[in-house]
Amino acid sequence: MRIFLKSIPILILAVVLFIPNAFAANSVTRLDGANRYEVAVNVSKQGWSSANTVVIANGTAYADVLTASPLAYKYNAPILLTKSTTLTTATKNRISQLKPSKVFVIGGTISVSNNVVNELKKLGVSTVERIGGSSRYEVAQNISKKLSSNSKAIIANGTAYADSLAISTYAARQGIPILLTTEKSIPTATKNAMKSKGTSSTIVVGGEISVPKSIYGQLPSPTRIGGKDRFEVAANIAKRYYSSSKSAFISNGFKYADALAGSALASKQNRPMLFTKADSLATATRAIIGSNSINNFTVLGGTISVQTVVTNQLKNEIVGKxxxxxxxxxGYDSGAVGNGLKEKDVNLTVAKLVNSKLSKGGALPVMSRSTDVFLELSERVAKAKSNNVDLFVSIHANSASASATGTETYYYTKYESANSKRLATEIQNRLYQAMNTQNRGVKIGIFHVIRESTMPSSLVELAFISNANDASKLKSALYQEKAAQAIYEGIIAYY
Ligand SMILES: [Zn+2]
Structure with a gap:
């Protein structure tokens, strides 16, 4: 008995410790710093406690840094940043901690002056090797000379930094040089690099604005990874090369400073780089997070580059769903009519609120209709199927005798029976409480949209239009909002 009693606290402890983990939200780690130099230092701390080799580049010469990631990976080197004429204190201190015997300085003396080289030597670095060039194209060419032989080359636009950043992990892991082009012509340095490396095939990163067909056609055996914007280019890279990676780096798609050094860590950890807008995840980014089931994120930069609203979206279980x-x-089908209400209007109002909550939460909601139009039931099911959706929620209001009252949610047993029941239960349990209506429970119903949808699906009956008290709630903006919130939270709980 004493043993039994003693074991109870341990059991409770075990439940407290382990159950929350089982339902933990997605993991998000932010690597921040007061400025780009400190961010680079903090990024390096995540991957290196010491390093024989360090790569140093100018913190504002984006193109140079981004073509250096295969070099950094080859030498297992973190990338640190410097100002043109002097090392920052943060970078100096980090060099002293890492104690490298060799530093590659990327760029010419305008990017990284000889004074910086002297500072490095004073810190005890025995070999400082400059990889320079008169332009970013030449710097990329000279970096490629330091890499092992490879018949492939990556071609990106020299001013489309996001594209180079997005491919940097793959390039680094495969030892493929990143070479740069303009949209008008292939620079001589890039042509020479391909000649001397014996490049027989190329991976072209970016759409036809960055690398036009005229350039593409001149490259050896080109394959394009394009996209309609930088977010989609990065997503397509992750789709092609990192479909099994559940972890990703996230950086602002328009401000690269914080992400420059991140490419070395992303390469070391073999994780794709995805982009966000400062205040919301882009559609293509959501989609790849959903389809690759990515649940572990390293965010590069502070809350100005990547706002808290974005990290909240990343943490949310519904992100990308x-x-x-x-x-x-x-349209002409009003549904139930009574107490001054048409069901079609109530349904649409609540559906729009749910849609907006899902979108703000990081999901990818699709509405069957967003205006007062008629759609066949089969059209609704077909639209869900063609959009390849993960879940189907149909919103209705009920009608019967004036005394019938309450909230109920339906599922059907033909497809995804257990998941559909679970979805219906999570929604119903929140909905009747939010509406403060009678709980009529979760039921099996043979409605077309939940019978024919192949994904988990449920159909909610918010309350009875035919009942005066229920109808007063369906009419109220406050209860419409409460109902939408309950459905939204039910969907989150399902995940
Ligand atoms: Zn209905």
Whole structure:
């Protein structure tokens, strides 16, 4: 008995310790710093406690740094940043901690002056090797000379920094040089690099604005990884090369300073680089997070580059999930009518609120209709299927005798029976409480949209339009908002 009693606290402890982990939200780590130099230092601390080799580049010469990631990976070197004429204190201190015997300085004396080289030597670095060039194209060419032989080359636009950054992990891991082009012509330095490396095939990163067909056609056996914007280019790289990676780096797609040194860590950890807008995850980024089931994120930079709203989206279990929101009825089909209400209007109002909450939360909601139009039931199911959605939620209001009242949620057993029931239960348990209505429970119902949808699906009946008290709530903006919030939270709970 004493043993039994003693074991109870241990059991409780075990439950407290382990159960929350089982349901933990996505993991998000932010690597921050007061400025780009400190961010680079903090990034290096995540990957290196010591280093024989360090790569140093100018913190504002983006193109030079981004073509250096295969070099950094080859020498297992972190990338640190410097000002043109002097090392910052943070960078100096980090060099002293890492104690490298060799430093590669990337760029000419305008990017990194000889004074910086002397400072490095004073810190005890025995070999400082400069990889310079008169332009970013030449710097990239000279970096490629330091890499092992490889018949492939990556070609990116020298001013499309995001594209080089997005491919940097793959390039580094494969030992493929990143060479640069303009949109008008292939620079001589890049042509010479391909000649001397014996390049027989090329991976072209970016759309046809960055690398036009005229350039593409001159390259040896080119394959393009394009996209309609930088977010989609990065997502397509992750789709092609990192489909099994559950971890990713996230940086601002328009401000690269914080991400420059991140490419070395991303390469070391073999994780793709994805981009965000400062205040919201881009659609293509959400989609790849959802389709690759990425749940572990390293965010590069502070809360100005990547705002807290974005890290909250990343933490949310619904990030990147495609949820179909079906507002029942519409057009000439009013649905139930009573107490001054048409069901189609109530359904659409609540559906729009759910849609907006899902979108703000990081999901990819798809609405069956966003206006007062008629859609066949089969069209709704077909639209969900063609959008390849993960979940289907249909929103309705009920009607019967004036005395019938309450909230109920339906599922069907033909496809995804257990998951559909679970979805219906998570929504129902929150919805009747939010509406403060009678709990009519979770039921099996043979409605077309939940019978024919192949993904987990449920159909909610918010309350009865035919009941005066229920209808007063369906009419109220406050209860419409509460209902939408309950459905939204039910969907999160399902995940
Ligand atoms: Zn209905």
């Amino acid at each position: 495609k949820v179909f929101i079906d507002a029942g009825h519409g």
